[in-house]
Amino acid sequence: MEILRSWVQVLVALVTNGYWAFPFTRALYQGPLKVLCSPGLNCYSCPAAVTACPIGALQQLLAGVRGTMAAGQHFYGFYVVGSMGILGAAFGRMICGWACPFGLIQEVLHKIPSVKLPVPGVLRHAKYGFLLFFVLLLPLFAVDRFGFGTVWFCKYVCPAGTLEAGIPMLLLQPELRKSIGLLFWSKFVIMIFYLGWSVFSSRPFCRTTCPLGAFYSLFNRFKLVRLRLHEDRCTQCQACHHVCPMGVKFNENPDDRECITCLACMSKACQYGAISLEIGGIPLSGKTISAPQEVR
Amino acid sequence: MSGGKATGTGAGTRSTRVPAQKARVRLAPFLVILFFVALFSIGVALEEPGRVLEQAVSICLSCIGIG
Numbered sequence: 553m554e555i556l557r558s559w560v561q562v563l564v565a566l567v568t569n570g571y572w573a574f575p576f577t578r579a580l581y582q583g584p585l586k587v588l589c590s591p592g593l594n595c596y597s598c599p600a601a602v603t604a605c606p607i608g609a610l611q612q613l614l615a616g617v618r619g620t621m622a623a624g625q626h627f628y629g630f631y632v633v634g635s636m637g638i639l640g641a642a643f644g645r646m647i648c649g650w651a652c653p654f655g656l657i658q659e660v661l662h663k664i665p666s667v668k669l670p671v672p673g674v675l676r677h678a679k680y681g682f683l684l685f686f687v688l689l690l691p692l693f694a695v696d697r698f699g700f701g702t703v704w705f706c707k708y709v710c711p712a713g714t715l716e717a718g719i720p721m722l723l724l725q726p727e728l729r730k731s732i733g734l735l736f737w738s739k740f741v742i743m744i745f746y747l748g749w750s751v752f753s754s755r756p757f758c759r760t761t762c763p764l765g766a767f768y769s770l771f772n773r774f775k776l777v778r779l780r781l782h783e784d785r786c787t788q789c790q791a792c793h794h795v796c797p798m799g800v801k802f803n804e805n806p807d808d809r810e811c812i813t814c815l816a817c818m819s820k821a822c823q824y825g826a827i828s829l830e831i832g833g834i835p836l837s838g839k840t841i842s843a844p845q846e847v848r
Numbered sequence: 849m850s851g852g853k854a855t856g857t858g859a860g861t862r863s864t865r866v867p868a869q870k871a872r873v874r875l876a877p878f879l880v881i882l883f884f885v886a887l888f889s890i891g892v893a894l895e896e897p898g899r900v901l902e903q904a905v906s907i908c909l910s911c912i913g914i915g
Contacts, residue, residue, distance in 0.1 A: 582905040587897045596904040597911045604904035608911055612903045613896065620899070627899045631891025637884030641877055706911040718912035731914040739913035776877035833874035 553819035557650055564592070565653040567602075569716075574599035578724045589635040591643075592652025593764050595710070597717035599724055606636045607687055607764050608706050608713075615691040615701030622699070640768045644775035648758055648765050649812030654712040655758055659797070661750040669752045670799060675760040676810060682709065683763035705763060707735070711743035712757075754797040759810060769809035776832050779813055781806040785826035792817035792827065802827065 568590045571581035581602050590596075590603035597608075613629040620627045639647055648655050662668075686705035695701045706713050718736065722728055749756040758765050772778070781803060792802040795817055798810040802817045803826070818827040829836045891897070 580905065580907060584901070586904040587901040589900075595911055597908045604900050608908065609900045609903065612908070613899065625899075626894050627896050628894070629891070629896070630887045630894065631896035631900065634884045634886075634888025634891050637887060638881055641880040641884055703908070703910050706908065707913070710911070713911045714913055717908075718914070721907060721912055722914075728914060731909070733914070736913040771880065774876045774880050776881070832877055833872050 553815050557814060560650050561652075561656040561659075564651040565594075565656055568592070568594050568653065569598060569600035570602045571600045574720075574724065589632055591639050591647045593654045593710075593712050593762060594652075595706075595713040595717040597713065597721065599717070599720050601716070606632050607710075608703060610636075611687055611691045611703040611706060614688065615695075615703055617692065617701075618695065618699035636764070636767055640771040641774060642776045643768075644771040644778065644813070645765060645768045645809070645811060646775075646777055646813035647768055648755075648762070649814040652758075652764075653716070654762075655755060655812075657715070657747075658750040658755045658757060661747060662754050662797075664751045666751050668754075671753045671756055671759045673799070678760050679762055679766040679769075682761055683766040687763045708739070709742060709761070711739070711746045714739045714743040715747070754799075755812075758812070759798060772809045772811060773807045777813065778830060779806060779811065779815070779818060780828050780830045780835065782826045782828065785824045787824055787826070789824075791821040791823070795821045 580599055585602045586604050588603045589606040589609060594601055594605055596604045610629050610632045613627050617628060682705060686709060690704040691701040746757045786803050788803060797814060798812055800808040800811050
């Protein structure tokens with residue numbers, strides 16, 4: 553299952569970054585596919601990107617909402633939130649585990665042999681702050697005298713943008729290099745921080761900072777595809793605790809918002825068939841063992 | 849094998865913490881999806897996709913830290 557997930561991650565990363573002519577054109581993909589929102593965090597200023605980053609697109613729409621209203625247009629972000637919500641309600645944070653290029657990068661870095669450290673649990677709440685303030689409120693309300701906001705998360709935080717777009721674009725378009733200033737270097741340090749942290753801790757950006765992961769996590773109780781705990785089969789052996797890359801204690805909280813449905817607990821840990829995958833309430837898979845007696 | 853019965857039944861965890869029972873189709877995900885399909889459709893009706901495309905085909909200097 554882990555191998556399948558790795559292949560899916562690579563495939564999605566290649567498909568959402570499928571404009572491989574960029575080394576020759578030295579420009580972004582400008583075709584119609586960019587109207588679609590990517591499922592994971594994938595900067596649309598990445599020269600290979602063929603889809604739009606939903607977090608970037610939403611901030612752009614909110615930052616320009618006054619300007620577009622003045623022009624008689626009404627762009628409030630329904631299309632982007634609708635796209636994110638459809639994916640979130642169907643898959644929740646499974647997208648983080650299976651379809652996010654920046655999640656894949658963090659996973660690869662975490663394979664580097666080193667001391668492995670947990671991510672402090674309290675930091676998991678920070679990502680909701682980034683979603684609320686940096687993606688929604690600040691772009692909408694912190695506006696200049698002309699009524700235009702800015703893309704706060706992209707501009708001041710997003711390490712995916714620096715890695716996938718900033719550095720490649722500076723390499724492709726040397727004339728941009730003269731614009732480098734404090735802002736770029738501060739984002740560069742942030743990127744190095746998260747990439748370095750990924751070596752020691754599993755998916756630190758996803759767990760503490762990612763606003764898209766925070767949004768998808770809101771669906772963990774209502775999503776269509778999710779893991780299910782069969783309480784009658786669980787022996788409380790806690791094997792699922794040890795394999796979870798997100799620090800979820802699945803047998804204690806099967807609806808944990810951190811669960812990325814990577815299926816490691818189901819396929820690698822649980823020997824008792826206590827965890828299965830379900831779609832809309834219908835069990836899809838899981839280890840089949842002889843059904844135990846109902847305990848109630 | 850089933851001797852260690854799970855004990856927690858908090859409201860926040862009840863939905864996927866299930867004792868042996870028949871599979872039943874959950875309606876909630878479909879309703880939530882329907883809600884977001886409606887939002888998506890409103891956005892399309894307001895011609896937001898065109899705006900998204902317009903933004904996404906140009907380099908966002910702010911996004912890459914040099915704007």
